Amino acid sequence: MLDKIGIAKRIAQEVQDGFYVNLGIGIPTLVANYVRNDIEVEFQSENGVLGMGPFPFEGTEDADIINAGKQTITTLPGASFFDSATSFSMIRGKHVDLTILGAMEVAENGDIANWKIPGKMVKGMGGAMDLVASAENIIVAMMHANKRGESKILKTCSLPLTGVGCVTKVVTNLAVLEVRDNAFHLLERAPGVSVEEIQNATEATLVIAGEIPEMKM
């Protein structure tokens, strides 16, 4: 079974040379730390920066340079700043190659819910609805089950949707799943986790074709 860093490490393998990547808050933010250093990748943050670098050293933080999680950041050579409408032109206009974000629920038709629990929690969707509506390559990074132990991989989402039919891949602490033809296809198992354990932890029915390999970490 993977921890959050393991999920980030596995997703980092999906990042390819020449990709512009938007990372959501939480586990997705960690992905930047594990991308191979022999490829060229630029990270976009929807509050208005392309070419985001690591966190600053203490004493060099700049209140005017933050990421979408409101964390202080640095920029790399070649970086640029821009306004919010331009930022979402990059996203809506499909110029960003890969979107990695967290979720509360994902359904087998690719629906995603991650912005609201009616009567309990309403923080808002931020840029998530714009991202999932336009991106063609959307990977969800999340734990397989919620804090109550219930599967977040579902036949149908029960929470208010963020987007419809948009998720292409899900990486959890247990498995890598591809969303295709209205079904979750099991691609890989987390180290030490059996196919049976994954299916037992999943509300949706998994498509399991042949031998399922263990993730190469």
Added chain:
Amino acid sequence: MINKKVNNVQEALQGVQSNMTFMLGGFGLCGIPENAISELVKRNVRDVICISNNAGVDGFGLGLLLENKQIKKMISSYVGENDEFERQMLSGELEVELTPQGTLAEKCRAAQAGFPAFYTPAGYGTEVAQGKETRDFDGKMHVLEAAFKADFAFVKAWKGDAAGNLVFKGTARNFNQNMCGAATITVAEVEELVEIGTLDPNNIHIPGIFVQRIFQGKEYEKRIEQRTVRFPNESI
């Protein structure tokens, strides 16, 4: 040169009244019009509608107007990090219209650019699209979103001149640039009001035509919400 310079925040906010709709730039606490917000608190205008990506934090930014119960309705994309906001929203005292961030930016830009509305794929099939026109373009569904209408836009820039030209710094640009000229009156506060002619015309982010009033701001706190640093030996 048409002179947009006013002497202080009091002059800049002349004509601000209760029941108006305001746009406020900033993302989180980054690039918020701190001086205008303080003056709105002092003037105690009531029942206002605020268009702002976020709602500040407890005790700072728009959180100050919320504590004072001056806001009737917030139009935002993300409103976490503010307990007073959550309390007012759940108790029904505060009306909240959550809008996808890209749509929020474009509703500002559309108002600035004179478009009454636009289609976007964001929010299709969700609560956000309820009651709105939808339309198929090339096999993909889109939602019709209207431009904002606002009485005042309060923006904050790094540098500006008396002509109203603005230059922003870093990610403090965010919604500020899109809100200029998107309301009846745009009020810009700047960290540095420079002599006319010193800003390079090649590097102006907002031409003065989009700004009605500009003033030298003061006592900027520029708070950081999530101060995050790396250790000296960290490679990444």
